[in-house]
Amino acid sequence: MSLITSETYSVIVGLGISGLSCARHLARLQDQGKTGRFVVVDTRENPPLDNQLKESCPGVPLICGELDLELLEGAAEIIVSPGLDTNQSPYSELKKKGVSIVGDIELFARQAKAPVVAITGSNGKSTVTTLVGEMAKTAGLNVKVGGNIGVAALDLLGPIEPDLYVLELSSFQLETTDSLCPAVSTVLNLQADHLDRYGNMVAYHTAKQKIYRNCQQSVWNKQDMLTQPLLGKESKTVAFSTAEPDLKEFGLRQYDDGLWLCKGLTQLIAASDVLIKGRHNLSNALAALALGDAVSIPMDAMLETLKHFKGLSHRCEWVAEIEGVQFINDSKGTNVGATRAAIEGLAGDAPNIVLIAGGVGKGANFSELTAPMTDHCKALVVYGEDRNAIADIASEDMIIKVTESLESAVSEAKALANSGDIVLFSPACASFDMFRNFEHRGEVFSQVVADLERTA
Template identity: 75%
Template sequence: MDTRANPPLVTQLRESCPDVPLLCGELDFGVLEGAAEIIVSPGLDTNQSPYKELKQQGINVIGDIEMFAREAKAPVIAITGSNGKSTVTTLVGDMAKDAGLTVKVGGNIGVPALDLLGPSEPDLYVLELSSFQLETTESLMPAVATVLNLQADHLDRYGNMVAYHSAKQRIYRNCQQSVWNKQDMLTQPLLGKESKTVAFTTGEPDLKEFGLREFDDELWLCKGMTNLIRASELRLKGRHNLANALAALALGEAVNIPMESMLKTLTQFGGLVHRCEWVSQLNGVDYINDSKGTNVGATKAAIEGLAGKEPNLVLIAGGVGKGADFSELQNPLREHCKALIVFGEDKQKLQDIAPTELTVCVSESLEDAVKQATEQAGSGDIVLFSPACASFDMFRNFEHRGEEFRRIVNTMGETA
């Protein structure tokens, strides 16, 4: 069933599954009420009609991760959070590969979970999971699970942080071990004291925790009292990425990935496209593409991670805010930014929360926003494209938005 009258791939579906009925357009509730089980796309809110009523009738409503969990036999590392989950998922996968393990990585990133299943099992699955996917998952039993952080996001769907928190916490159900962020109490697993759990922090760690420590005038990633690797040896930059690295180390250790392999990977992993991705330097100004910064928490982390001792950032932000409260950006803007360039559907809301002393420019297009940001930046500054919003008012997705930013900047370089 597809609510669209003419969904894509109809021809391919009918060719490959000619005996499967395809119902398009308005939902046929008679068919739904006669189902033993309904498998929904993660984009559909199962707490709304008609799925809410169907569940009340005893009909099981599940999603793709539940189907995956029923079939997968290898250990699963399950990763969620408002920000950083794609980086951590990819990083843990690379750590496992460096250790010689066969690993399949996907879920809410890259390869869909069901496409990871095959005739033979890998040594390990690493899954990024969204709150939407977790809502319809019951059978997943992760070898280790984490909620990396929790910031206001998707409030247009959940209505409040309590419901969003509840959806994220589902990842800890049935997990053998858990990893959580000591600096974000909303990530702490609501499990019994007998459950094995490890915390990470960008502060000084307690025994058995992962954290950061100053030693001989250098910042180190460490576990308890043991120094592991200098922060300067990592290709990932920004304090938020140090938190991602610490989370990856904790997750990998939980499934016995050798520490040597994990530390080697940290020296080689350069981060993800569209996630604090360095694009170019023009006239002494660095241009950073953080198009995957689709919520306030992600943009706040990018600002604080790239900030210098003096305000050195020109931030480009805007798009569809999804009901978010942008006021959390006020202090980071005041402390670290020289100017704010706003565009897109919710540009006025961003303009409204800007500190009065900050230069604010309003743009009608991304191209104009980059031009205005360039005019505000000087040598040694950073133009940071971290929208704090979804992209679908002007772009197909955040990847398309990031590609456009990269194209605009590279075109500027060609004409400079």
């Protein structure tokens, strides 16, 4: 308590990427005389971003170790990392006492003036966020992209407002956000995820639905009713799906010359001209078109972007072809829904996929993978903490290999695949049993494949 006087102060809890961005933001406001003192606390004795805090916010106190409840209770506001569950102690008790608990997106919303495209969902949100940003750039707009992807939202703020912000938002970030008023919002899809934190789908659904609060327009997935905004009938909304669209909706329509992305009856672009492949990526493209249309990004610029956008690393990313076998890195497939989408998006007429899966399941029900694996996978190779749980839900007719590491899983998959097959690395699990994050996991997969290619 000696670091804080009787004056009003705020506390930032957690010195991660978002916590550091919050500290820099408050330091800027402090220099402008727009906020009071603040302190950063972290339960770790040596937070990895300690030196960066000292460099960018000299003089800001950092308190490490066990949380000081008296310090928290005396704060005018507590700013928490998205990884902290504010429904658990001590934050649940602090909220009951009237202490304001917010996150970085709430601080962003209080300052940002330009229109915001707000994007969430269980799967595809990074791809759609990046794609909308690229569409805006192609149109010549000054756009800033970030949030739960790339640059922290608060680091997007500057002295000159852009034409548009495009933000990926996680359910964790939405929990502590109330002031955001997006120009358009979307929940792309909703699959069981983070049940280790939420306990059930109702709580997860409630957190995701917060993105629609105060939005001027909404975009939702007509094939996933859980994404439908719980708003009044007077709210402006548009749907997308991979089925045939109704008037003003975005969808797919079959013509004599092939499949087309359409708005109502208007043909926009042939599916064959969209560079990112797989039916799930056509859904992502339709969502991006609907979002961009809502904020008046010119259609020509959006369609041109779809012809050249290669997608993101670790999201159904082509890695190599070895002896006629395609190796695909979908390390971002951290939940069952993402892996199901990848399987169905890449499937051929006959089972042609050797699936590599495994890691930390986060309490997921893997049985939702049984049908798509039975229909489209010739073999399953599992590794990691929950490898047996995934193997247990596979069809008895499927070839199943249980391995101890990702490296051995890739070798097994290569041995099982024939020319014309696909080795799909889509774990359906989190990475933190063996890797720093999904990016590190995907890099290891790609390196193992590269080593196999050199020796083939």
